[in-house]
Amino acid sequence: MSDTSTQPPNRILTIIARIEDGLLVFLLSTMIFLAGMQIILRNVFSTGFTETDSLLKILVLWVGMLGAVVATRERRHISIDILSRYLSEKMRQYVEVVVDIFVVLVCILLATHSMRMLLVDFEAKTIAFSGVPTWLLESILPIAFTIISLRYLMYCWQGIGKLLKGDSST
Amino acid sequence: MILFGIVLLLLALLGAPLFSIIAASAMSNFYLADIDLSVVAIELYRLAEMPALIALPLFTFAGYLMGESKAPQRLVQLTDALLGWMPAGLAIVSLAACAFFTAFTGASGVTIIALGALLYPALKQAGYPENFNLGLITTSGSLGLLFAPSLPLILYGIIVQQMNLSQSVTIDDMFVAGILPGLLMLLLLIGWSLHVNRKVARPLEKFQWQKVKVAVRASAWELPMPFIVLGGIYTGFFAVSEAAAVTVLYVLIVEVFIHKEVTLIRLPDVMRDSMILVGAILVILGVSLASTNYVIDADIPTKLFNTIKEYVSSKLTFLILLNIFLLILGALLDIFSALVLMIPLLLPIAIGYGIDPVHLGIIFLANMQLGYFTPPVGMNLFIASHRFQKPVMQLYKATLPFFFILLGAVLIITYWPSLSLSLLGR
Numbered sequence: 347m348s349d350t351s352t353q354p355p356n357r358i359l360t361i362i363a364r365i366e367d368g369l370l371v372f373l374l375s376t377m378i379f380l381a382g383m384q385i386i387l388r389n390v391f392s393t394g395f396t397e398t399d400s401l402l403k404i405l406v407l408w409v410g411m412l413g414a415v416v417a418t419r420e421r422r423h424i425s426i427d428i429l430s431r432y433l434s435e436k437m438r439q440y441v442e443v444v445v446d447i448f449v450v451l452v453c454i455l456l457a458t459h460s461m462r463m464l465l466v467d468f469e470a471k472t473i474a475f476s477g478v479p480t481w482l483l484e485s486i487l488p489i490a491f492t493i494i495s496l497r498y499l500m501y502c503w504q505g506i507g508k509l510l511k512g513d514s515s516t
Numbered sequence: 517m518i519l520f521g522i523v524l525l526l527l528a529l530l531g532a533p534l535f536s537i538i539a540a541s542a543m544s545n546f547y548l549a550d551i552d553l554s555v556v557a558i559e560l561y562r563l564a565e566m567p568a569l570i571a572l573p574l575f576t577f578a579g580y581l582m583g584e585s586k587a588p589q590r591l592v593q594l595t596d597a598l599l600g601w602m603p604a605g606l607a608i609v610s611l612a613a614c615a616f617f618t619a620f621t622g623a624s625g626v627t628i629i630a631l632g633a634l635l636y637p638a639l640k641q642a643g644y645p646e647n648f649n650l651g652l653i654t655t656s657g658s659l660g661l662l663f664a665p666s667l668p669l670i671l672y673g674i675i676v677q678q679m680n681l682s683q684s685v686t687i688d689d690m691f692v693a694g695i696l697p698g699l700l701m702l703l704l705l706i707g708w709s710l711h712v713n714r715k716v717a718r719p720l721e722k723f724q725w726q727k728v729k730v731a732v733r734a735s736a737w738e739l740p741m742p743f744i745v746l747g748g749i750y751t752g753f754f755a756v757s758e759a760a761a762v763t764v765l766y767v768l769i770v771e772v773f774i775h776k777e778v779t780l781i782r783l784p785d786v787m788r789d790s791m792i793l794v795g796a797i798l799v800i801l802g803v804s805l806a807s808t809n810y811v812i813d814a815d816i817p818t819k820l821f822n823t824i825k826e827y828v829s830s831k832l833t834f835l836i837l838l839n840i841f842l843l844i845l846g847a848l849l850d851i852f853s854a855l856v857l858m859i860p861l862l863l864p865i866a867i868g869y870g871i872d873p874v875h876l877g878i879i880f881l882a883n884m885q886l887g888y889f890t891p892p893v894g895m896n897l898f899i900a901s902h903r904f905q906k907p908v909m910q911l912y913k914a915t916l917p918f919f920f921i922l923l924g925a926v927l928i929i930t931y932w933p934s935l936s937l938s939l940l941g942r
Contacts, residue, residue: 370791371784374573378768381570381761388758399567407564409573410802413795414535416788424796424853427531428893445532452536455543456803460557483564487557 411490446502453495460487542807559806574760579621580790585771607709618660651914658888662698664691817864846887
């Protein structure tokens with residue numbers, strides 16, 4: 347995106363982005379494939395696996411959370427945003443930093459508490475279905491919220507950087 | 517606490533993602549009520565416990581995929597061959613095609629981008645006035661919301677099922693209930709198109725079997741799809757989630773492997789793009805499961821109902837207030853966020869006033885459909901302004917007559933419950 351894309355930090359970001367995108371596409375493809383199989387099994391062979399149904403429901407959660415991660419990267423989360431267009435450019439930059447800090451804090455809380463939920467299931471050795479431990483399925487929640495909060499932290503950092511040198515550039 | 521609420525509202529209006537606002541409000545409420553905050557995570561995880569929810573990613577992807585292919589062109593070609601001979605034919609073609617496309621793609625602004633680009637120049641060339649065209653296309657972007665298998669209908673069904681009401685509502689109920697109200701909107705707009713263009717003497721095209729034949733042949737592969745999907749749903753052969761899976765597979769095979777209009781290399785991008793929207797909706801749905809949990813635990817709907825009941829005694833007055841409230845809400849919030857946030861609060865109150873949950877859903881969605889192009893912030897106004905390079909002010913003016921016509925439709929839908937309920941026999 348920027349001219350510094352070959353520098354190490356940006357290369358790492360590109361790799362992370364690739365992984366996010368790749369996993370999202372893979373999981374959606376799996377979902378489509380399994381859902382299709384299930385219909386064929388049910389209607390043609392009148393069988394079907396209950397495990398597949400459980401797996402499909404988990405896939406919805408994973409695809410949704412990964413979608414939210416990618417939405418964060420592209421700044422395409424749903425928001426109302428009707429006041430900021432009445433602000434001056436300078437004011438808007440300040441507001442953006444405040445908003446980003448707020449999102450970082452909320453996502454850290456969400457990540458922490460989903461991690462706590464995961465640990466409870468990890469210690470209790472809860473099994474979701476056919477031997478798959480529940481904590482593994484839950485892991486997308488802390489992972490996703492951690493990535494989202496880091497991403498907003500980065501936005502925040504960039505915003506502050508812009509503010510600091512903003513006076514000379516404008 | 518009130519101060520915190522005001523801060524949250526301000527942050528929301530300043531552009532903080534809605535999910536973070538809802539999560540913050542849920543967590544602060546749980547914290548004050550001395551409830552362990554991991555309940556928020558537990559509620560989020562419930563996204564993995566809703567069997568019908570899979571319809572959301574699947575239908576969204578199918579819609580994006582159709583938008584990428586030349587299916588919109590073929591849809592317009594076919595509708596034109598079938599309806600183009602009527603007076604104001606092209607306007608009617610636009611309305612019908614948009615309604616159909618929106619129903620299948622879930623009203624996410626895709627219609628204006630995919631079909632508007634085709635219809636707007638065509639309408640202009642046919643000599644329709646510019647503002648009429650702009651108004652028509654912008655309005656049509658959300659027309660079809662009430663027809664199966666539109667995503668808002670599905671989402672409403674899912675949310676209501678979460679609430680464990682005594683009166684059950686299935687997604688299939690919503691699909692049936694939307695038919696007549698949706699047709700009413702369509703017919704009123706067709707009537708308006710005829711009225712506006714009555715003085716313009718335009719040579720009528722003749723109905724030509726040849727044209728129909730060509731169009732049918734062009735869309736031969738896509739034609740069976742609505743029959744399979746809608747037939748499957750309405751006869752009860754498919755559950756909604758199965759219908760969604762069938763749609764995706766069908767669209768994939770036709771557009772990627774038969775028409776080859778979307779290449780395999782392009783496919784991951786389409787998947788990713790569509791899942792961004794799904795992720796944005798699901799994370800809001802997830803955190804609002806938590807906030808809903810608090811709302812119901814704290815018995816807020818009952819308290820609200822009791823307060824409102826003191827001032828509003830009749831069902832009629834309540835419905836009038838509801839319409840006004842929903843119009844404002846629809847202009848501020850997108851349909852998906854509005855659904856997940858408001859239905860848990862509104863539905864128990866509406867039931868208290870003796871309104872059928874299915875009817876409330878149709879009222880809600882019909883109002884939200886207007887919200888898409890209610891000034892000053894209706895989303896489709898901006899999409900159309902951007903797409904057709906016209907000032908937003910011009911779009912306000914252009915959509916105004918359409919707004920009042922559909923407002924009429926919304927009022928009829930609101931005060932005539934049997935329009936929504938008669939097909940269900942409720």
